[in-house]
Amino acid sequence: DAGVTQSPTHLIKTRGQHVTLRCSPISGHKSVSWYQQVLGQGPQFIFQYYEKEERGRGNFPDRFSARQFPNYSSELNVNALLLGDSALYLCASSWGDWTSETQYFGPGTRLLVL
Amino acid sequence: DQQVKQNSPSLSVQEGRISILNCDYTNSMFDYFLWYKKYPAEGPTFLISISSIKDKNEDGRFTVFLNKSAKHLSLHIVPSQPGDSAVYFCAASETGTASKLTFGTGTRLQVTL
Numbered sequence: 001d002a003g004v005t006q007s008p009t010h011l012i013k014t015r016g017q018h019v020t021l022r023c024s025p026i027s028g029h030k031s032v033s034w035y036q037q038v039l040g041q042g043p044q045f046i047f048q049y050y051e052k053e054e055r056g057r058g059n060f061p062d063r064f065s066a067r068q069f070p071n072y073s074s075e076l077n078v079n080a081l082l083l084g085d086s087a088l089y090l091c092a093s094s095w096g097d098w099t100s101e102t103q104y105f106g107p108g109t110r111l112l113v114l
Numbered sequence: 115d116q117q118v119k120q121n122s123p124s125l126s127v128q129e130g131r132i133s134i135l136n137c138d139y140t141n142s143m144f145d146y147f148l149w150y151k152k153y154p155a156e157g158p159t160f161l162i163s164i165s166s167i168k169d170k171n172e173d174g175r176f177t178v179f180l181n182k183s184a185k186h187l188s189l190h191i192v193p194s195q196p197g198d199s200a201v202y203f204c205a206a207s208e209t210g211t212a213s214k215l216t217f218g219t220g221t222r223l224q225v226t227l
Binding site for chain 1: 203
């Protein structure tokens, strides 16, 4: 079975530009979460979507937005990119949205903002 | 405000010995804890988890211990193997926000021959 897939794998953008990152969850999983991992830190929660509704939002500015599609895939959008947005962006999926659900991560999209 | 802390950035252990990775948390609302392993250029891989109603969970070579009064958990790997060399992250969540994991900063484990 395919795991969580993310595209693109790498991306280079310049300050002020917009970026869209994509994620396909494991088949049958209805919950998708997004995390940002800056070098030397642990992943930091950005958003969670379950059944196409936003269920959680981390401490990130409004430049960050996301959505989930009817097939449960998801997009993360970042507007007006800053140098500090350079990071590994991870997508995770799980079947449901309750305690003890294990999240499975994709390989990530590495974003470099110049 | 770092709610999950891994105070040892790195750990070196000889093959065959026990590896002990530690994690402390400050949020008393956390009730589910996980350990993930991460290789370079890959996403985190789930290893083992524990609910706050337990104090120990085993899965093969991996055992996680939870001390709620001390807000401390540890991951024991016995015996350690070279393939265990990776960065290990401790993560926690609280009821009602299961998919919002709060991660520590990671511990790089190196298993030497």
